[in-house]
Amino acid sequence: MKYSTAEKTFSRKILRLMSTIVAFAVILGIGGILYYYQSIGPVNAQNQDVVVIEIPKGASTLKIAQILKENHLIKNDLSFRILSKLSKAEGKMQAGRYQMNRGMDAASIIDNLIEGSVLRDAAKFTIPEGFELRQIADRLENLGLINREKFMDLANNGDFQYKFLEGIPKGVNRLEGFLFPDTYEISKGATEEEILTKMLDRFDAVFTEDDYKRAEELNMTVQEVITLASIVEREAQLEKERPIISGIFHNRLNRGMLLQSCATVQYVLGERKVNLSLKDINIDSPYNTYKNIGLPPAPIASPGKASLEAALYPSKTDFYYFVVKSDGEHSFSKTYEEHLKAKNGN
Template sequence: MMKYSTAEKSFSRKILRLMAILISLAIFLGIGGIIYYHQSIGPVNVQNGELVVIEIPKGASTLKIASILRENHLIKNDLSFRILSKLSKAEGKMQAGRYQMSTSMNAREIIDNLIKGSIFKDAAKFTIPEGFELKQIVDRLESLGLIDREKFMELVNNGDFQYEFLKEIPKGENRLEGFLFPDTYEIAKGATEEEILTKMLDRFDEIFTDDYYHRTKKLNMTIQEVVTLASIIEREAQLEKERPIISGIFHNRLNKGMLLQSCATVQYVLGERKANLSLKDIDIDSPYNTYKNIGLPPAPIASPGKASLEAALYPSETDYYYFVVKSDGEHSFSKTYEEHLRAKNGN
């Protein structure tokens, strides 16, 4: 049996202690490195993210991409980004282009965006309120510098738009009145007049579901008639809860062959929204004047929103045939003309 001298035992203990220290140091450094790595791939500014637009050139290496991101303060460490790219198998998959990134994004989110090619486009926003007439839509888009008026109107009148709801509407003056859905839109700067119109018509197509088409047929109406009625409801009703009731009144009058007598249709002819119409106003000669012509006007008078479309399709069942607006904005509803006169006189 071998015996170790005291010196040899002491040396062995020193070696073991050194190994233990080295192992502990390696573990410490490894843990520290992992912590540092995870911190370094985190967001540069998690609290107040700043939007930064960057350009990734075609054929850029991961090294080049990391450099661009670091220079724009979007990542904390080039090497950590490159390691993450390798671990994520993103190398060679990140796409060239112009991107908008936030300093609150972490490196993984940035890599995902670069792989997806979520390219940033300068965009413009515009809002079309419910009840806007075509001319108001055109005025707004022109004032924002988004359209050429003549080009836009030529497309409105004669554009070749393939939608089910336009199939039976012939080309001609103001063909798209009522079908340019009121909403807030975001478009790429420099979008063409056709692209803008298509976006608005796509939105109408999205809102006017198959159920709406079926309901239109059940009511024995055309789509244009539904939209026309909805546009009148949009202009007459101020409160959401009153739309189905007002729709019910109009349906009742249509079924009885009565004049609709809608001030909104006369205002459309006049080209202005007068608070009170004169006898001369309601005597104006126009197919849109529902004080003189039985039935609906020939086309919509404004762009109705979803609530008015639904009201036109699903009216309240009511015995009312008349309504008049009160001072507080609500309407008073009446079954007979005598009741209506009393309501008008405030009795």
């Protein structure tokens, strides 16, 4: 059977059209598959911040997906529902309170919901800014959350792998200053290591890459920044004064002067005396900044975000001295003579 030229031309056009449609469908299919796999990945693989969610009894897969999306734990609720169906998870995900983070992918979230890894008898604890490691341990022990001896042994000798701990050897008070002061929620029965990790994770989230770069600009190690921030935390009662006090300490460090911080001596004494005696300020310790030039060898407390920022971004000032007044504010002086007058209330 012979086809006319017109029929052959029409057939070729149909074939080209069909090929185009098939190619377009393949591209759409590949694109859809790629989008699907991307959308069930972690919202932020680097973000380990804990998120606590509540899945109500009888919640449908749609409702669960909505809760997860509202808490920024999944990227796309439809993709989550498709994955739930494909993994035969529908009807198997359990109600309860869950602790998750945005570094989890959708499959891991589904596994947790199926296993019913709920928070049982959740407990909260708050660590105030300026707490020392020993005070943190005391508080957690008093709350019945830790074995103090095990907690301190892990804090000193645990194998914690964080950028900010690089170069800091294991030993006494290794984590001093790095257990970030905040309010935490944990499940009762959490181990000492889990509690320490949660607090270190929080520090890791607060101390950003920009902070590491800024430390380099100041020609300071991370530990030196935290050490200075911990002194600022202990010396400054008012947030507005922290950058000024930090500026004074930076000035004294640059001039090779003694820091003469009462807070560092109090750390050695193990008590926060309101007034230090001559005997106190002559105590023999590398932490005594009345006798040793420069920063002490390590932090003396856990600084909050404001003190960290003050240490990294001090006020540019001509002050070299400060003394606390009766109302809790400080009087700042440029010269020692002015400082003496301020001390004497003149």
